[in-house]
Amino acid sequence: MSKVEAFPTEPKTLYLAGPAGKIELVIDLPEPGVARKAVAIICHPHPLHGGSLHNKVVTILERALRELGAKTVRFNFRGVGGSEGEHDEGRGETLDLLAVADWLRKELPDHDLWLAGFSFGAYIALLASRHLPVKLMVSIAPPAGRWDFTAVLSPTCPWLVVQGEADDVVDPQDVYDWIDSLEEKPTLVRMEDTGHFFHRRLMDLRGAVKNGVRKLLPAERNG
Numbered sequence: 080m081s082k083v084e085a086f087p088t089e090p091k092t093l094y095l096a097g098p099a100g101k102i103e104l105v106i107d108l109p110e111p112g113v114a115r116k117a118v119a120i121i122c123h124p125h126p127l128h129g130g131s132l133h134n135k136v137v138t139i140l141e142r143a144l145r146e147l148g149a150k151t152v153r154f155n156f157r158g159v160g161g162s163e164g165e166h167d168e169g170r171g172e173t174l175d176l177l178a179v180a181d182w183l184r185k186e187l188p189d190h191d192l193w194l195a196g197f198s199f200g201a202y203i204a205l206l207a208s209r210h211l212p213v214k215l216m217v218s219i220a221p222p223a224g225r226w227d228f229t230a231v232l233s234p235t236c237p238w239l240v241v242q243g244e245a246d247d248v249v250d251p252q253d254v255y256d257w258i259d260s261l262e263e264k265p266t267l268v269r270m271e272d273t274g275h276f277f278h279r280r281l282m283d284l285r286g287a288v289k290n291g292v293r294k295l296l297p298a299e300r301n302g
Contacts, residue, residue, distance in 0.1 A: 083095075083096075083182070084182075085186060086106070086150075086183070086186040086187055087106050088108075089108065090105075090106060090107050090108060091105075091106050092104065092105050092106075093106065094161065095178065095179065095182055096178075097157070097162070097163075097164070097174075097175050097178045097179075098164075098171065098174045098175065098178060099157040099158075099162075099163055099164025099165070099167075099171055099174075099175070100157070100162070100163025100164050101161070101162065101163050102154055102155070102157075102162050102163075102175055102178060102179060103132070103154060103155045103159075103160050103161035103162045104152055104153070104154040104179065105132055105152070105153045105154070106150070106151070106152055107141060107145055107150070107151045107153075108145070108150055108151075109145045109146070109147075109148050109149060109150065113146065113147070113148040114148050114150075115147070115148035115149060115191075115296075116187075116189055116190045116191060117148060117149040117150070117190055117191040117192075117193055117214070117215070118149060118150040118151070118152065118183050118187050118190045118191070118192060118193065119141075119144040119145075119149040119150070119151050119152065119193035119194070119195055119215075120152045120154070120176065120179055120180060120183070120192070120193070120194055120195070120204075121137055121140055121141050121144070121151060121152070121153045121195045121196065121197075121200070122137075122154075122156075122176060122194075122195070122196035122197070122199075122200030122201070122203050122204045123137045123153070123155070123156065123159075123196075123197065123199075123200045124136070124137075124197050124198035124199045124200055125198065125199035126156050126157075126158055126159045126166050126172075126199075127166055130156075130159070130198070130199060130200070131155055131159050131160055132153035132154060132155050132159075132160065133160075134197065135276070135277075135281060136197045136198075136219060136276060136277055136281070136284065137153060137197055137200070138153075139277075139281045139282075139284055139285050139288075140195055140197060140217065140219060140284075140288060141153055142285060143284075143285045143288040143289045143292070144193065144195060144217070144288070144292070146289060147289060147292055147293065147296070149193055150187070150190070152179060152183065154175070154176075154179050156171075156172045156175055156203075157171055157172065157175055162175070169199075169202065169203060169206070169226065172199075172203050173203055173206045173207050176194075176203055176204065176207045177207055177210060177211070180192060180194075180207070180211050191214035191215070192211060192212060192213055192214055193213070193214060193215040193216070193217070194207065194208055194211070194213050194215075194216050194217070195216070195217035195218075195219070196217075196218060196219065196221075197219040197220060198219070198220050198221075198222055198248070198249065198275070199222060199226070201218040201219055201220065201221040201222070202221060202222055202226050202228070202231070204216065204218070205218065205221065205228075205231045205232075205234070206230060206231060208232075208234045208236075209232050213234055213235075213236050214236050214237075215236055215237050215238075215239075215292065215295060215296070216234040216236055216237070216238040216239070216265075217238075217239045217240075217241075217288060217291075217292065218238070218239070218240045218241070218265070219240075219241050219284070219288075220241070220242055220243060220246055220248070220249050220254075220275055221240060221242075221249070221254060221257075222248075222249045223249070223253045223254045223256070223257035224249065224250050224253030224254070224257075225248075225249060225253075228257055233261045233262065233263035233264070233265075234263075235263070237266075237295035237296075238263075238265035238266065238295075239265060239266050239268065239288070239291040239292055239295065240254070240258065240265040240266070240267050240268070241268045241270060241284065241287050241288060241291070242254050242255075242267065242268070242269055242270070243270050243273030243274055243275060243277060243280075244269050244270060244271050244272065244273060245271075245272055245273055245274050246273070246274055246275045247274050247275055248274075248275035249275060251269075255267075266291055266294070266295065268287050268291050270283065270284070270287060
């Protein structure tokens with residue numbers, strides 16, 4: 080684990096040294112014709128409720144951001160899949176994300192850093208964003224009302240939130256009330272008749288993310 084992995088030139092699963100042991104990552108790359116100098120880290124939902132980097136919402140979020148031109152990094156929080164350690168109620172998981180971001184900033188210093196997450200992963204990404212030079216934030220069903228959001232600061236970058244109006248895990252009104260309390264508000268997309276896991280609506284979610292993010296990005300692509 081002493082060897083530091085270089086960022087790969089093709090899709091790959093690799094392992095980084097993290098604060099609780101190795102961290103499992105999956106790297107995917109955009110098509111050359113759409114590539115931007117951007118790399119997106121995508122965080123998965125709650126580990127104790129089956130969340131992993133293979134979650135369907137996470138993979139559709141990854142696909143949307145990759146189709147917009149970003150290199151993408153999905154990773155398993157501690158204790159999930161090939162990542163070592165044990166669940167730490169959000170504290171250690173934030174450190175896991177910061178470790179991944181630190182590696183990317185060293186490997187791709189000329190790339191913009193994007194953060195994205197679903198449910199618990201959205202919460203962790205928001206907590207970590209205050210420590211990172213994030214250029215774009217995407218939050219899918221952020222669990223306001225279920226986790227303590229008092230430590231969450233509004234990102235200073237463009238920020239998209241997508242919330243299902245029929246979410247059966249996160250109360251949509253809690254999300255809307257939280258957003259109303261913020262000085263710096265995100266772009267909010269409400270998806271009608273959509274539950275927490277976007278069953279039968281994943282392609283609609285992909286479109287919502289792509290359309291929402293595209294409006295927040297500079298027009299030019301730069302590799």
